Amino acid sequence: MNPIKLALTYLRIGVLNEMQYRINFFIQLLQSFISVATGLIGLSLVFGQVKKLAGWSRPELLAVMGVHLLMGGVIRSIIQPNMERLMDDVRNGTLDFVLTKPADAQILVSVHEFRFWQLVDVIVGIVVISIAFIQLNGTLGILQFFGFLSALIMGGIMLYSVWLMVTSISFWVIRVQEISNLFEGLYAAGRWPVGIYPSWLRTGLTFLVPVAFAVTIPAEALTNRLTGTSLLIALGMTLLFVVLSRGLWRLGLSNYSGASS
Amino acid sequence: MRRYIDFYLATMRISILEQIQYSVANYFYMIGMITEPVIYLVVWTTIARQQGGTTGGYTVGAFAAYYIIWTLVRNMNIVFTPFGWEWRIREGQLSMMLMRPIHPIHSDVAFFAGWKFVVILLWLPLAAILSWIFKPTFDIRWMEVIVFSLAIWGAYLIRTMLLSLLGMITFWTTRVSAIFELYFGLELILSGRLVPMTLMPVWIQDLSNYLPFKWTFFFPIEALVGNLTDVQLWSGFGMQLLWIATGIFLLNIIWNFAIKQYSAVGG
Amino acid sequence: MTPTISVSNLSKHYKVPERDGGMKAAVISLFNRKYRTVKAVDDVSFNIEAGEVVGFLGPNGAGKTTTLKVLSGLLHPTSGMVNVLGYEPTKRSHDYLRQVALVMGNRNQLSWDLPAIDSFELQRAIYSLPVSEFKKTRDDFIDLLELKDLVNKPIRNLSLGERMKMEIVGALLHRPKVLFLDEPTIGLDVTMQRRIRAFIKEYNQRWGATVLLTSHYMADVEALCKRVIVIHHGHTLFDGELNQLVTQFSSFKTLGITLPDPEVDLSQYGEVLTRDGARVTLRVPKAKTSQVTANLLSDLQVDDLTVEDTPIDDVIDSVFTSTKAAK
Numbered sequence: 001m002n003p004i005k006l007a008l009t010y011l012r013i014g015v016l017n018e019m020q021y022r023i024n025f026f027i028q029l030l031q032s033f034i035s036v037a038t039g040l041i042g043l044s045l046v047f048g049q050v051k052k053l054a055g056w057s058r059p060e061l062l063a064v065m066g067v068h069l070l071m072g073g074v075i076r077s078i079i080q081p082n083m084e085r086l087m088d089d090v091r092n093g094t095l096d097f098v099l100t101k102p103a104d105a106q107i108l109v110s111v112h113e114f115r116f117w118q119l120v121d122v123i124v125g126i127v128v129i130s131i132a133f134i135q136l137n138g139t140l141g142i143l144q145f146f147g148f149l150s151a152l153i154m155g156g157i158m159l160y161s162v163w164l165m166v167t168s169i170s171f172w173v174i175r176v177q178e179i180s181n182l183f184e185g186l187y188a189a190g191r192w193p194v195g196i197y198p199s200w201l202r203t204g205l206t207f208l209v210p211v212a213f214a215v216t217i218p219a220e221a222l223t224n225r226l227t228g229t230s231l232l233i234a235l236g237m238t239l240l241f242v243v244l245s246r247g248l249w250r251l252g253l254s255n256y257s258g259a260s261s
Numbered sequence: 262m263r264r265y266i267d268f269y270l271a272t273m274r275i276s277i278l279e280q281i282q283y284s285v286a287n288y289f290y291m292i293g294m295i296t297e298p299v300i301y302l303v304v305w306t307t308i309a310r311q312q313g314g315t316t317g318g319y320t321v322g323a324f325a326a327y328y329i330i331w332t333l334v335r336n337m338n339i340v341f342t343p344f345g346w347e348w349r350i351r352e353g354q355l356s357m358m359l360m361r362p363i364h365p366i367h368s369d370v371a372f373f374a375g376w377k378f379v380v381i382l383l384w385l386p387l388a389a390i391l392s393w394i395f396k397p398t399f400d401i402r403w404m405e406v407i408v409f410s411l412a413i414w415g416a417y418l419i420r421t422m423l424l425s426l427l428g429m430i431t432f433w434t435t436r437v438s439a440i441f442e443l444y445f446g447l448e449l450i451l452s453g454r455l456v457p458m459t460l461m462p463v464w465i466q467d468l469s470n471y472l473p474f475k476w477t478f479f480f481p482i483e484a485l486v487g488n489l490t491d492v493q494l495w496s497g498f499g500m501q502l503l504w505i506a507t508g509i510f511l512l513n514i515i516w517n518f519a520i521k522q523y524s525a526v527g528g
Numbered sequence: 529m530t531p532t533i534s535v536s537n538l539s540k541h542y543k544v545p546e547r548d549g550g551m552k553a554a555v556i557s558l559f560n561r562k563y564r565t566v567k568a569v570d571d572v573s574f575n576i577e578a579g580e581v582v583g584f585l586g587p588n589g590a591g592k593t594t595t596l597k598v599l600s601g602l603l604h605p606t607s608g609m610v611n612v613l614g615y616e617p618t619k620r621s622h623d624y625l626r627q628v629a630l631v632m633g634n635r636n637q638l639s640w641d642l643p644a645i646d647s648f649e650l651q652r653a654i655y656s657l658p659v660s661e662f663k664k665t666r667d668d669f670i671d672l673l674e675l676k677d678l679v680n681k682p683i684r685n686l687s688l689g690e691r692m693k694m695e696i697v698g699a700l701l702h703r704p705k706v707l708f709l710d711e712p713t714i715g716l717d718v719t720m721q722r723r724i725r726a727f728i729k730e731y732n733q734r735w736g737a738t739v740l741l742t743s744h745y746m747a748d749v750e751a752l753c754k755r756v757i758v759i760h761h762g763h764t765l766f767d768g769e770l771n772q773l774v775t776q777f778s779s780f781k782t783l784g785i786t787l788p789d790p791e792v793d794l795s796q797y798g799e800v801l802t803r804d805g806a807r808v809t810l811r812v813p814k815a816k817t818s819q820v821t822a823n824l825l826s827d828l829q830v831d832d833l834t835v836e837d838t839p840i841d842d843v844i845d846s847v848f849t850s851t852k853a854a855k
Contacts, residue, residue, distance in 0.1 A: 027439040034446040038455070045456055049308050049316055178289030185293035189300050196307050198394075201299070264656045271653030279641050356602050357637050360630050361654050362622035524604040524618065526542065 006103055007111040014114030021117075028117040032069070032124040039065050039191065054196040056223075059135035061192070064219040066128030068190045071155060071214050073121025075187065079160050081113035083167040084180060090170045095256065106249055110160070133222065140222075147231060148221035154238040155214030161241035162209060164249055171252030183209065190215035213237060268363060273375030280379040287383055295332055295387065301455065302328040302395060317460040322398030326486040327457055329391045334481050335454070336380045337413045340421040341369040343441050346428030351435070355523070366512065370421055377417065397486075405485050408494040412481035415501030420477045422508025429512075432519040453479025473504045530614070531575035532706060532738045533599065538608035539762075540569040540594050568594040570762035571608070578705075581732050581739040583753035583770070587848055591762040592742045596708045599740070600630045612706055626655055629704040633714035636695055638683050644694040645679045648701060655702035662701065669697045673727055689720030696724065700731060707731075709741040713748055725751045746840045760848055770840070777847045778838040781817045783810040785824065786832035797824060806831070811838075 018024065043065070047058045056064070086109045089095040098108050133140065166179050186204075190211040194202050206212040213234050220226040280287060305324045309316040319327065349355045358365040427444060430437050449455050450465065452474035458466055469475045480497045483489060489497070543563040569591040576582050584592050597603040598610055601617035601624065610617055615624035638647040652662045670676055673693045683691055696712065709728070713721040725748055732739050732752075743749055749756060749770070756773060758766040766773055783798065790806045797820050798812035812820045817835060824830060838846075 023436060027436070027442075030439045031442045034442050038446055038449055041450060042455060045460060046304060046308060048462075050311050053304070053311075054307055178286045178293065182289050182293035185296035189296055192300065192304060197303050201303075267656065268653045271650045275639055275642065275646060275650050278646060279639060282641050353632075353635055356597070356630075357632075357635055359602055359620065360600060360625060360628075362625040363654055521604070524602060 003104060003107045006107065010111045011114055015116045018116035024117045025120065028120040032121050035069070036124060036128065054193065056193055059132045060223045062132035062135065063129055063222050064193055064215065065191060066125050066132055067219045068215045069128060070122050070125025071159070072187065073118055073125060074156055075159060076121065077115045077118035079163050080180065081115050082110050083163045085113050086167050087170045090256065105253065106246065129222065136223065144221060144224070147226050148218055151218040151221050151226070151231065151234060154234045155210065155218060157238050158210040158241045159214050161245035164245040168248045168252035171255045187211060193219065210237065210241070265367070268367065269371045272368060272371035276372045276375030277379055280376050284383065287379065291336065291383060291387060294335060298328040298331045298335070305456065319457065320398065322396060323486065325395035325397035326399050327482055329388055329395065329397050330482045330485055332387065332391070333381070333384050334413060334416060334478055336384060337377060337417045338420045338477055340373050340417065340424050341428070342424055343428040343431060343437065347431040347435055347437070350431055366425060369425070370418070373421070374417070399486065400488070401485065404491055404494060405489070408498055409481060409485040412484050412498055412501060415498060415505065416477040416481045418505045419473055419501060419508060422505060422512055423473060425512055426508065426515060429515045429519045432522045448474050451475060452477055453482065476501050476504055532578045532613060533576040533740065534611045536573045536609045538569055538572045538595070538598060538610060539567065539606045540598060540603060541606045542566045542568060567762050569598070572759060572762070572764050574757055574764065574767055576738055576740065578738055579732070579736045580755060581741065581752050583749035583756040584740055584742040584759070585749065585756055585844060586759040590759050592759060593710055596630065596710055596740065596742065600628065600708055601625070626702060627704055628706045628708065629699045629702070630708045631696060631699045631710065631712055633692065633711035636691070638694055638698050640684050641682055643680045643682055644698065648698060651698050651701045657702060665701055665703060666697070669700065672730060673697065673723065689716045692716060692720070693724065696727065703735060705737055707737055707739045709739065711743055712741070713743060713745055721745060721748065728752060746844070750840060758844070758847060765847060774837050774840065774843050778843045779814050780811050780838055781814050782836045782838055783812060783821065784834040784836065785810065785830055788829055788831055792828060
């Protein structure tokens with residue numbers, strides 16, 4: 001089966017499913033507003049003290065917050081639900097149902113679940129980015145826009161790959177739920193540009209959990225900080241993460257089939 | 262009384278035995294949680310450095326001390342959640358608890374209290390590592406240590422009461438996650454979890470004086486890392502006791518209604 | 529003497545919110561809810577004497593579990609009087625809870641990650657049992673259920689049946705005088721069911737405990753209960769001795785016949801239920817049994833003939849189907 005068609009089918013099912021619980025839309029909206037509000041309070045506390053934080057102005061940090069929100073919505077609507085389900089499937093042995101289907105298993109486990117209402121965060125994120133952009137009096141050139149978009153997509157792919165790698169560990173270590181908690185904690189660091197962190201943490205946030213690529217670099221694109229070099233590095237890293245995660249997934253899968261037969 | 266002591270000890274023993282089996286999982290959980298204060302710490306020390314070493318009376322080292330102690334207090338603040346109540350009612354576990362000749366809240370308090378001992382033990386090496394990285398400055402008197410070690414348990418009990426009260430809502434309706442989120446948002450701002458309360462605008466500080474939140478976060482931390490007088494220390498602890506008593510009082514009233522509701526609609 | 533359990537005119541009605549699908553209806557229902565009343569238990573009365581083991585029968589949703597929960601104090605009756613051991617269960621007084629136990633086949637109380645022996649210690653504290661008495665009871669139970677090698681293993685490593693045995697031990701450590709068992713053997717294999725049954729019987733005989741039990745497995749009821757109460761749609765259909773149920777509700781008997789000639793048509797004698805080679809089972813009206821038997825023996829060459837009451841399962845089945853038809 002065509003993987004794109006497959007993904008779209010699951011997407012449709014997910015949307016139909018979630019439409020039944022429309023109250024969740026309002027709950028999600030409220031949650032997004034609460035996180036925007038606390039974010040704004042955090043920013044105003046910071047800028048009550050200083051004019052710039054590590055070289056970033058207030059509207060620039062607002063843009064970072066918007067990207068963080070947007071990417072968080074993507075993680076919670078698509079990446080995390082699928083990976084958590086995968087962990088459950090591995091533990092309960094129900095992954096067999098997936099493996100017996102005539103499609104690429106990695107694609108299947110990655111498109112199974114879809115939390116439609118979490119996309120509210122994506123919308124709210126875009127709104128926040130727009131407001132930040134207006135405050136910056138910026139003009140969005142076509143080149144800049146594509147820089148932003150490609151950085152965003154590559155960041156998303158990297159986050160997915162890291163999640164998949166972490167989840168693949170569940171083939172060996174059963175209790176990995178806490179790893180997803182750890183991941184959430186680290187992702188929260190993306191609320192601020194990674195440049196402010198001490199170097200050891202910055203390295204971790206760049207290469208282990210690519211928050212830097214997922215949030216800071218797209219935000220750099222919006223605030224005229226992005227260089228062609230960092231975009232190229234992002235491309236290289238994306239490819240590396242995709243290949244690595246595919247490899248680890250395969251290895252885990254062969255381990256799983258070996259253990260269950 | 263002896264009966265309750267026996268029950269508490271037995272439950273705490275069970276929970277310690279259980280949680281030791283999950284040390285690794287507990288560690289992952291704690292490490293995941295540590296990123297939050299580290300983020301705040303990095304932001305505020307950056308600001309303090311930009312301003313020549315201090316912000317709002319906090320030096321870089323004082324911020325480090327605040328947020329390192331923060332990690333222990335945060336762990337003490339972990340209690341049975343409203344989501345847990347929802348699950349407990351849905352799965353019928355509450356029915357089994359109600360068949361025992363002991364109040365379910367006692368089970369929760371005892372179980373999490375046992376867990377805390379494991380958490381404190383696991384926290385010590387983490388605190389050592391964080392101290393090595395962030396170089397906190399402490400100026401501690403022995404009275405502060407005494408009040409702090411009482412206040413973290415006070416914080417634990419206040420938060421248990423608050424979240425149990427919140428959990429009672431699930432007896433009537435299950436769609437309450439929005440209310441919980443609102444609560445957690447308020448708590449973040451009004452407790453000292455985000456920043457030391459003294460950095461907050463004055464009106465928020467005033468507001469927080471009339472609410473229980475700051476006694477679960479800011480006060481215990483401040484008791485150890487701040488420069489409170491003995492009178493301030495003990496009156497703060499008195500405030501904690503007051504909030505605990507208020508919590509028990511409210512919980513008793515609402516519990517009766519909740520149980521009436523539960524036994525009317527089934528379990 | 530007052531009965532251990534007395535239930536008179538017990539009713540339990542639920543109000544269930546009723547609403548149509550769709551957003552509009554959902555919003556409307558926030559302000560103006562419509563309710564429908566469900567009568568889970570409707571005017572049920574019975575008494576149970578100390579030491580009795582009573583089977584509580586009925587299809588899913590008949591009101592069995594609701595009744596058990598009312599007796600346990602988890603549910604308030606809508607109307608009617610309930611008294612157990614002289615207590616009003618709804619008050620949930622600790623003295624009352626100390627003397628009863630509710631065991632549900634699909635709920636667990638013991639800590640998943642710890643050996644049962646640790647969880648038993650917690651039960652001791654919950655019920656504040658004297659240590660020596662607790663140890664004796666515990667060891668007795670462990671012997672009776674042959675759990676000696678398993679009590680030191682974490683519950684998660686036990687089989688479903690072993691786990692259920694542990695749950696039962698845990699639930700009975702305080703030696704309750706009254707036992708409410710809701711599907712205690714559900715999902716277990718036959719051997720395990722038998723083991724648990726034997727234990728309940730032993731417990732009942734040794735301590736003189738009163739037991740009220742629901743089960744889907746008639747074997748449980750046949751082995752344990754002299755008396756059964758059958759409820760359906762919240763009403764009592766039958767309350768009496770198990771074998772009386774058979775006589776009252778089964779107007780048929782089953783004849784098992786083995787013939788040398790498998791081709792013979794027996795339909796003129798009764799309803800043919802099964803035919804397996806030379807073995808035929810026939811259903812005949814009870815009043816006609818002796819006559820049909822005589823006829824068969826005189827008309828045909830019969831190798832073997834047995835007369836049996838209808839299996840209890842079928843009787844219960846016919847009780848429910850007959851009332852359904854009557855409605």
